[in-house]
Structures are given as C-alpha cells and as structure tokens.
Amino acid sequence: MSLASLTKPWAATSYGFLDASAKRELRRKMLKAIAVPGCQMPYASREVPMARGWGTGGLQVTLTLVNPASTIKVIDQGADDGVNAASIRRFISRVSGAGETWDTLEASIIQSRHRVPEETMREDQILVLQVPNPEPLRGVEPNMSIARQMHADADYGRLWLTLYEQLVRKGRIMQGAAYPSLVNGRHVMTPSPIPRWDVPKLNMAKHLTFLSAGREKRLHAVPPYTKVEPLVFSDRPYRVEDHQDLVCRRSGIAGYFMNEIPQDDGSSSFEVSDSNLGIKAIRRAEGETVDIGQTWYRGGEFSA
Amino acid sequence: MSIDMSVSPAPLLPPQLMQTEALLTMRGLSRSYGAVRALRNVDVTVYPGEVMGVVGESGSGKSTLLRMMNLEDTPDRGDYRLRLPDRDDGNLFDLGRYQRRMLSAHHIGIVYQNPHLGLLMRHSSSGNVAERLLIAGERSFDVLRSKARDALDASEFPLDRMDARPAELSGGMQQRVQLAKAIALEPALLLLDEPTTGLDVSVQALVLDTLKRLQRDRHITMVLVSHDLGVIRTMADRVLVMRHGEVVEQGLADQVFQDPQHPYTQQLVHAKL
Numbered sequence: 001m002s003l004a005s006l007t008k009p010w011a012a013t014s015y016g017f018l019d020a021s022a023k024r025e026l027r028r029k030m031l032k033a034i035a036v037p038g039c040q041m042p043y044a045s046r047e048v049p050m051a052r053g054w055g056t057g058g059l060q061v062t063l064t065l066v067n068p069a070s071t072i073k074v075i076d077q078g079a080d081d082g083v084n085a086a087s088i089r090r091f092i093s094r095v096s097g098a099g100e101t102w103d104t105l106e107a108s109i110i111q112s113r114h115r116v117p118e119e120t121m122r123e124d125q126i127l128v129l130q131v132p133n134p135e136p137l138r139g140v141e142p143n144m145s146i147a148r149q150m151h152a153d154a155d156y157g158r159l160w161l162t163l164y165e166q167l168v169r170k171g172r173i174m175q176g177a178a179y180p181s182l183v184n185g186r187h188v189m190t191p192s193p194i195p196r197w198d199v200p201k202l203n204m205a206k207h208l209t210f211l212s213a214g215r216e217k218r219l220h221a222v223p224p225y226t227k228v229e230p231l232v233f234s235d236r237p238y239r240v241e242d243h244q245d246l247v248c249r250r251s252g253i254a255g256y257f258m259n260e261i262p263q264d265d266g267s268s269s270f271e272v273s274d275s276n277l278g279i280k281a282i283r284r285a286e287g288e289t290v291d292i293g294q295t296w297y298r299g300g301e302f303s304a
Numbered sequence: 305m306s307i308d309m310s311v312s313p314a315p316l317l318p319p320q321l322m323q324t325e326a327l328l329t330m331r332g333l334s335r336s337y338g339a340v341r342a343l344r345n346v347d348v349t350v351y352p353g354e355v356m357g358v359v360g361e362s363g364s365g366k367s368t369l370l371r372m373m374n375l376e377d378t379p380d381r382g383d384y385r386l387r388l389p390d391r392d393d394g395n396l397f398d399l400g401r402y403q404r405r406m407l408s409a410h411h412i413g414i415v416y417q418n419p420h421l422g423l424l425m426r427h428s429s430s431g432n433v434a435e436r437l438l439i440a441g442e443r444s445f446d447v448l449r450s451k452a453r454d455a456l457d458a459s460e461f462p463l464d465r466m467d468a469r470p471a472e473l474s475g476g477m478q479q480r481v482q483l484a485k486a487i488a489l490e491p492a493l494l495l496l497d498e499p500t501t502g503l504d505v506s507v508q509a510l511v512l513d514t515l516k517r518l519q520r521d522r523h524i525t526m527v528l529v530s531h532d533l534g535v536i537r538t539m540a541d542r543v544l545v546m547r548h549g550e551v552v553e554q555g556l557a558d559q560v561f562q563d564p565q566h567p568y569t570q571q572l573v574h575a576k577l
Contacts, residue, residue, distance in 0.1 A: 153402050157439040161424070164438070165431050167445055168467055233445040 016063035017095040022046050026064040030210060033221035038183025039151070040134050045217040055088060055113055056214030058130035062111045065126060068097035073107035078115040078259070078273035085113070102276045105293045114177070116198040118256050118274040119293035121207035123224060131192040131213040134220060136180045156180075156188050156231070163231060173236070182229045189220055191228070197240045197257040201296045202228040244300025248272040251281040255300035325387060327352045327525050328373065328493060333382035335368060335549075342368040343379065344549040350493070353523040357540030357557065359533060359572065365549040366529045370497050373527060374414050375404040386411065388492055409439045413486030417498035419478035422485065425471040429456065429481045432470065436488045455484040458522075460514050476507035480514065487518065496528045500535055512538055533573065537561055545569045 016023070022044075029043040048056050048063075066072065072092050076085035080102040088111065093100045101107050104117040111128040121127060137147040140158035150156070159180050166174045177193040181202070191199055192211050202209060202222050212219035222228055232238045247254040249261070249269045256277065258270035272278040277292070284290040296302060328350035335343040343365045350356045358366050371377040372384065375396060384396045388411055393399060396407065416422040423432050433452040434442075442448055456466050459480040470478050479499055486494055496515070500508040512535065518524055519539075530536050536543060537557060544554040545566065553566040564570045 153405060155405075155439070157435050158424075160438040160443075161427060161431055161435045164434050164445065164448060165427055168428055168431065233448075234443045235447075236445050 015068065015096045016066045016092070017048065018046060018060065018063050022060075023064045026060060029219060030061065030064065030221065033210070033219055034208070034223045036187070037223055037226050038187030038189040038220055040189075040218040040220045042218050045214045048214075049091070050088070052215040053132065054084060055111070055130040057212035057216075057219065058111045058113070058128045058210075058214070059088060059092070060214060061128045061210045061212045061219060062092055062109055063096070065109055065128070066092060066096040066098050070096065070098040070108045071101050071106055072098045073101050073104060073110045075110065075112040075115055075117065075274075077113060078257070079275040081275065102279070104274075104276060105291060114193045114195075115257075115273060116194055116201045116296075118272075118277045118295045118297065120296055121205065123206045125207045127207055127209045129192040129194070129209060129211045131190070131211045131219075132215070133178075134190060134211065134213040134216050134218045136178075136188050136190040151187060154186065156182075159188060159231060163233070167233075167236065173232075173239075180231050182227075182231060183220075183222055184226050185229075187220075188231065189222075195241055195257060196230070196238070197243065197297075199228065199230050199238075200240070200302045204228075240302070243270075246270045248278055248281075251278040252285065253278065253281045255297055256295070324351050326350065327387050328527075329383075329385045329387075330372070331383040333369070333372060333379045333384070335372070335377070335379040335382075341549050343372070343382075346382075346546075346549070346551050348544065348551070350525060350527060352525055353519075354541040355519060355526040355528055355539050357536035357543045358527060358529045358546060359531065359536050359543060360546035361572075362531065364546040366531075366546055367497060368549075369546070370414075370495050370527065370529050373493070374412055374495055375408040378404075386492065409436070410489060411492045412495060413489070413491035413493070414495040415479065415482045415486050415497065415499045417501050419470060419475070419482055422482045423470045423478060426469060428467040429461065429470055429473070429484075430466040432481055433485045433488050436485050440489055451488060452484070455488040456481070458487060458518065459484040460510075474507075475503050476511060479503065479511055483511075483514065483518075487522070487524065490522070490524075492525065494524045494526045496526060496530075498530050498532075499528070500532070501530070508535070515539060533561070545572065 026043055029041040033041045046060060048059050050056055050059060072089055074085040074089040076082035079085060089100050092098060104119040107125060109126050109128065110117065113130045135147060136159060137150055140162060141147045141150060163173055177195050178190045179196050179199050180188050181191050181199055183189050191202060204225055204227060206224055208224050209222040210219060230238045243258050244255055246258045248271050250271055253272055257273045259273045260268045260270055262268055280290045280292050326349045330348040333343050333346040346369060360366050372379055378397050386396060396404060430452040433455050434448045437448055437451055453463060453466060457463060461480040461484055470481055500511050503511065519526060528539055540557045543557045543560040545552050547568050553560060553569045560569060561573055564573045
C-alpha cells in the first residue's frame with residue numbers, strides 16, 4: 001500500500017491561487033458591492049504571496065475574476081513595465097493560465113495602481129483598482145464605527161467642510177488624488193489615489209470597476225453606467241490637472257495625463273503617464289500599423 | 305392647619321401666549337440609566353417666541369431633558385411633538401434615528417456649555433457655521449460664506465476673525481460661534497445648555513445681551529438650562545423647576561421667583577437671594 005493508492009490523483013480544482021471557498025466569499029462580496037454601488041463591503045482578505053500594501057486587495061479580486069480565457073494587463077502608476085506590475089501580471093498568468101498583455105484594447109481584466117488607462121474601456125472589460133485606504137471619511141472621522149454610521153446616514157457634511165476649508169485657506173481645492181466622489185447619488189467613495197484627471201472616466205463608464213483594499217479588507221464597486229460625481233460646490237467647478245497643453249517628450253503626443261520629469265537645470269519635461277499609449281504612438285510614428293483606441297480625453301478635453 | 309404644597313398642573317402663561325398653540329409639547333417623559341431615574345413623567349410645553357428657563361440642582365435631569373428635546377436621546381416612554389410649518393411628524397420619538405437627526409439638524413439649534421461638544425476646533429469659525437448649512441444641503445460656496453457671515457454677525461462675532469479656528473478664540477467668542485452655528489438655519493427652537501457657565505461676568509452679560517437681542521429681533525423660541533438663577537431671571541418668560549428627574553414647579557418667571565410654591569423652589573430662590 002502506498003500513499004498514492006490511498007489518495008485521488010492530483011487534479012486542478014481551482015484557477016488562480018485562491019481556494020474555492022475564498023473565491024466564493026469574494027464573489028459574494030463583489031456581487032454585493034455591485035448591488036450597492038460605492039458602498040464598502042468587508043471581506044476576509046487572504047494571504048497572497050505579496051506584502052500588504054502592494055496591491056493584495058486588487059490581486060485577490062483579479063484572482064477571483066480570472067480564468068484561462070482572460071487576458072491580463074497590470075498597470076503601476078500608468079506603466080506596464082514596472083517591477084511590481086510585471087511581477088503581479090506574471091504571477092496571475094502563472095496561476096491561472098490567463099494571457100498577458102500591455103495593450104488596453106486586448107485586456108479583459110486590467111488591474112491598476114493609481115491610474116485609469118487613457119483609452120476608453122469597453123463593456124466586456126473590468127478595471128480592478130488597488131486601494132490603500134477605502135474610507136473617504138478617515139481624514140474627518142477616525143472612529144470606524146462612527147464613520148460607518150455616517151455612511152448609513154449619508155452624512156458627508158464634514159467632507160464638504162474639508163473642501164470648504166481648503167477654499168477658504170488656499171483659494172482652491174487642494175485634493176490632488178483620491179478625490180471623494182458620490183456614487184449613484186448615495187455613497188461617497190474614494191476612487192483610490194487616481195489623479196483628478198481620471199475621476200470623470202468612472203462616470204457612466206461602460207466598464208465595471210472594482211476597488212479593493214487588501215490591508216483594510218474592504219472592497220467597493222462602480223457598476224457600468226453608474227453616476228460618479230466628484231464633490232464640488234455649485235459655484236466652484238471641478239478642475240482636472242492642467243495637463244491639456246503638455247507634450248510627451250518621447251512620443252510627442254499631447255492632451256493626456258503626464259508624468260513630470262525634473263531636469264538638472266530646474267525645468268521639467270513630461271512623459272505620457274499611460275506608457276502603453278506612448279509606446280503605441282511611437283510605433284505608429286515609426287510606420288507600424290498600431291491600433292490605438294478611442295481615448296477619454298480628446299485634444300485635452302474630456303469627451304467620453 | 306395643613307398647607308397644600310401641590311402646584312397647579314396648568315402653568316400660567318403670559319397674556320400674549322394665552323391663545324397660542326404650543327410649539328413644543330412633551331408628555332409623560334421618563335428615562336432611566338440603569339438604576340438612575342433621570343426623568344420621571346415629565347410634561348413640558350413651550351410656546352412660540354417665549355424663553356423657557358429650566359433650573360434645578362446638578363443631576364436633576366435638566367441636561368437629559370435638553371438632549372431629549374434635541375432628539376439626541378430617546379426616553380423609555382413619552383411623547384414629543386413639535387409644531388412645524390407644513391409637517392406633522394406625530395410623536396418624534398417614533399421617528400427613525402436618521403429622520404430624528406435630520407429634523408434636529410434643520411429645526412433645532414443647540415449651544416452647549418462646553419464648546420468642544422458643539423464645535424470642530426480645527427476648522428474655521430465660519431466653517432463651523434457652514435457645516436450646519438452643508439448638512440442642510442447648501443452647495444454654493446458663495447452662499448455658504450454669505451450665510452455664515454450673516455449668522456456670525458448676528459451673534460456679534462467680529463467678522464475679521466471669521467476664519468480663525470475656535471481653538472484660538474476666547475470662551476465668550478467660542479460661545480458666539482456656537483450660537484451662530486445654532487441660528488444659521490433659523491431654527492424653530494434654540495436650546496441653550498448653560499451657555500454662560502464658565503465665562504466671567506462681563507462676558508456673561510455680553511452673551512446674554514446677544515441672546516436677548518436675538519430673541520427680540522427674530523422671536524426665536526428658546527429653552528435655557530442653567531443653574532444660575534440670575535441668568536434665568538434675566539432671560540426667561542417662564543420657568544420650570546426640576547428635582548430628581550421631576551418637574552416640581554413651573555410658572556411665569558416673576559411668579560416663581562417672587563412667590564415660589566414648592567419647598568425646593570423656595571430653598572433654591574432663597575439660597576440665591
């Protein structure tokens with residue numbers, strides 16, 4: 001008698017690293033998050049082979065969604081070739097059999113840290129944003145129980161007050177990233193630390209967005225065609241970063257969100273933050289046939 | 305010969321209020337915290353435009369009663385009605401927590417003895433007033449500024465300091481910010497929980513002057529809780545005396561102070577005098 005004769009032959013029972021019960025729990029929470037847009041759902045965040053704070057929340061959602069027919073794109077601050085993005089993409093592919101890509105148009109699941117791609121996403125695509133702090137009220141109410149009660153009461157007066165104070169003290173709203181936004185007219189969410197430039201891309205978007213925080217063990221979602229409205233005063237319109245006129249030094253494209261590269265002489269040059277869009281533009285300029293999708297911003301103006 | 309120490313259950317009213325429908329009516333209010341009975345079958349009626357003073361020793365239930373009026377707490381039993389234009393909510397204690405909170409935010413203002421309870425110390429004074437307006441749904445920055453300025457001005461707060469943080473202000477100024485916050489939405493009812501306690505006499509007088517002027521100009525209905533009979537005598541039209549969670553006497557301020565009926569009230573008045 002051997003151990004092999006006493007046990008069933010090995011067979012793959014689950015895609016994507018997480019066991020079936022973990023994925024079932026996550027799926028339920030993800031469905032609840034879709035049902036109540038912008039509302040934070042607690043979940044039992046599992047251990048994954050990555051340190052907390054490096055995208056474990058996004059990874060768990062992606063691992064729950066992924067299957068061998070999926071095509072995965074992972075972005076870190078706009079770039080596909082960062083160590084973190086490359087490692088996560090390779091890991092997801094290895095444990096699920098999913099294909100890898102840098103191209104937004106080819107991807108079925110896009111996991112991202114702090115950016116939404118510049119090319120417009122479709123209904124058959126899912127965006128998974130990694131979120132360090134899912135609680136928009138954290139800055140105004142450190143007590144989590146009270147913050148939860150405030151969400152239940154739609155009591156966002158203090159968030160508004162923070163914006164009021166910024167206008168009083170600085171003359172403009174200083175919130176650069178993670179701009180608090182009202183989802184479906186009910187819950188205020190933090191859209192993860194995406195720049196203000198990216199927040200309009202979530203409004204009435206065709207794609208489904210999940211926002212997941214592994215360390216904080218909460219996720220929320222923006223279903224397709226759902227209103228996402230940044231909190232703004234009626235007489236102080238929402239403003240995105242002034243990147244409309246900046247030109248990428250490598251690809252020459254303009255009208256997109258740029259990374260600022262400080263120069264030795266004190267000046268700055270700029271590179272398009274969505275690195276894949278820049279690469280595509282360079283290849284097209286070199287004469288290759290490259291498919292560049294429609295973009296959210298055209299001529300520096302949001303138009304989707 | 306025995307002396308009847310009971311007090312008439314129907315309080316006398318100033319002549320101008322005799323035909324007026326009550327703004328606030330509380331009936332049979334009882335509240336216990338463990339073994340402590342904070343309120344025992346309390347009945348209160350407040351008429352539009354009057355100042356009702358509530359006096360009593362520490363632990364007599366004054367602040368509990370005020371918390372009930374502000375809908376911060378609910379009793380074990382009792383009925384609370386507010387006569388507000390275009391709405392009839394029935395017993396307010398039967399409303400859900402959120403509805404109670406919204407009703408309180410829109411129609412009731414409160415000034416606490418401790419400014420830390422009523423103010424956000426790290427925000428500007430105008431921001432504290434604006435918060436009230438924001439909760440009520442105001443979303444225009446310019447309107448918020450303008451209304452906050454008006455409320456602070458009405459509270460006689462120096463407008464050149466309207467963006468100073470309350471933590472940088474004196475106690476009297478902090479109370480004025482609280483007052484501005486409380487009146488920003490022109491509430492039907494203004495609750496004042498020992499608003500002058502801890503202030504020196506000259507500042508007390510200034511705050512009381514402001515309150516009297518507000519009451520005169522805007523006809524705001526006020527419920528003023530204080531253990532300082534001098535403050536109550538200065539401000540109140542009618543007085544309600546509490547002891548051990550019960551109302552032991554109520555009536556016109558002059559009547560209660562000149563001719564107290566209940567032994568406790570007599571003791572209180574004479575101790576003061």
